[in-house]
Structure formats: structure tokens, C-alpha cells
Amino acid sequence: xxxxxxxxxxxxxxxxxxxxxxxxxxxxxxxxxxxxxxxxxxxxxxxxxxxxxxxxxxxxxxxxxxxxxxxxxxxxxxxxxxxxxxxxxxxxxxxxxxxxx
Numbered sequence: 001x002x003x004x005x006x007x008x009x010x011x012x013x014x015x016x017x018x019x020x021x022x023x024x025x026x027x028x029x030x031x032x033x034x035x036x037x038x039x040x041x042x043x044x045x046x047x048x049x050x051x052x053x054x055x056x057x058x059x060x061x062x063x064x065x066x067x068x069x070x071x072x073x074x075x076x077x078x079x080x081x082x083x084x085x086x087x088x089x090x091x092x093x094x095x096x097x098x099x100x101x
Contacts, residue, residue: 003083005030005045006076012055024060028053034101035094039084049077050094064095
């Protein structure tokens with residue numbers, strides 16, 4: 001089964017070369033290399049909830065602290081959680097990776 005990245009499922013168009021990247025900018029989740037491969041995604045495409053500046057519900061989001069409540073009820077996050085089950089990386093581990101890698 002192919003693991004979709006957030007921009008593929010959400011169709012936000014903010015990935016590099018996406019149809020809305022010139023209007024809204026390239027989403028940092030699509031270029032965050034420190035999380036490449038997490039949950040089988042490209043860059044942070046399957047761990048977008050820890051990346052500041054991703055787009056959710058048509059709005060560019062702020063820091064993790066500002067957006068986490070919305071992320072944890074997001075259909076994409078819930079889908080990744082279900083697909084990964086026991087292999088789901090802890091959010092705290094992902095945040096540490098972003099801070100120190």
C-alpha cells in the first residue's frame with residue numbers, strides 16, 4: 001500500500017511545483033528533510049503536524065504549540081496513526097529530531 005504524503009491527500013498544492021505554491025509558498029512539510037522517511041513519507045509529508053507553517057483547512061498554521069489541537073483531530077493525522085499503529089513515531093521524538101538534527 002502506498003503511503004500518501006499530506007499534500008497528496010489534502011491536495012493543498014503547496015508542494016514544490018504545486019499549483020498553489022506561488023500563491024501561498026512552498027509548504028515547509030514538503031521540504032523538511034530532517035523528517036525524510038518518517039512513516040514512509042517524503043521529507044515531513046507524513047509528520048506534518050510537527051512542522052510550523054503547514055497549511056490546514058486553507059490557512060497557514062503557526063508553531064506546533066499553536067496548531068497541535070487541530071492537528072490531532074485532522075483526518076490525515078488520524079489516518080497516519082491508524083496506518084502506522086505500533087510503528088507510529090512519538091510526536092515528542094519528532095520534535096526533538098527537528099530541534100537537534
